[in-house]
Amino acid sequence: MGFASTLYSHFNLPTSYSHFLPSKSKFGLKTPNALLSYASSPSKKMPYHKNVPPFSSSKRFLVLPSVSGIWNTIIGAGGSSQEALLAIRRGMLLFRQGDVPGSLVEFDRAIELDPRQKAYLWQRGLTLYYLDRFEEGAEQFRIDVAQNPNDTEESIWCFLCEAQLYGVDEARRRFLEASQCLLGTVGxxxxxxxxxxxxxxxxGGDPEKLVSAFLLGKEHEFFYASLYAGLYYESQVYSCNPSLLKFM
Structure with a gap:
């Protein structure tokens, strides 16, 4: 188990990406706009269920003060490492505000300050995806998968990046190949x-069935089913006709 998964399981925090995605961006996100925030209270824009408990579906709180304190202790963080963590916080905030290029500057700065951070910077992978820098995004997610093989989301986002580069069939072949390589280590x-x-x-399943399966489930389950169904459709449309993506 990688350091990130150990830390998250220690704090019993759910792993997810949705709190990191911006609710509004000039880049025109192709996924649902009303996404969960990593704020300490439920988002008023949550479209499906209103009374969502705070932090009910946001696991990856690397930036919470209590968690970052443990992080500093374990990795022996000195001045440069603490500055790197601050850069990550700034990058996440900028992304959420819609400044996607600005967030990449901060994430890259974090890596310059402390190269060890790159192995856990799934946030940087999302930024690269939404900047259409898919090859670099796929690389970032693969690095994260190697550190945290129990979390399926990095693998899915790697697929999404590679579907933009090579098409769905080749992305799926690479997806399966990576799964075989990790067989025995993936929980x-x-x-x-x-x-x-x-x-x-x-x-290559049916996104509608995925959403229907969790229609009456917990708030975060229905949300993530809808999110990943939308991302699946996006990968299919782009692979068939990239020019259609501007209409999504």
Whole structure:
């Protein structure tokens, strides 16, 4: 188990990306706008269920003060490492505000200050995806998968990057190849919605069935089913006709 997964399991924080995605961006996100925030209270824009408990579906709180304090202790953070963590915080905030290029500057600065951060910077992978820098995004997610193989989301985002580069069929071949390489080290994702989402990308399932399966489930399950169904459709449309993506 990689350091990130150990840290998150220690704090019992759910792993997810949605709190990091911006609610509004000049880049025109192709996924649902009303995404969960990593603020300390439920987002008023949450479209499906209103009374979402704080932090109910946001696991990856590397930037929480209590967590970052433990992080500093374990990695022996000196001045440069602490500055790197501050750069990551700034990058996440800028992304959420819609300044995607600015967020990349901060994430790259964090790596310059402390190269060890790159192995855990899934946030940088999302930024690269939304800047259409798919090759670099795929590389970032593969590095993260190697450190945290129990989390299926990095694998899915790597697929999404490679689908833009090579098409869905080649992306799926690479997806399966990577899964075979990690066989024996990849654990079972404890989240049913992510297991089903992972299988959909791996096997080419039906996004409508995924959403229907969690329609009456928990708030975050329905949200993530909808999110990954939308991302799946996006990868298919772009692969068939990249020019259609501007209409999404």
């Amino acid at each position: 079972r994702d404890p989240r049913p919605v992510m297991r089903e989402s992972y299988d959909m990308f791996k096997d």
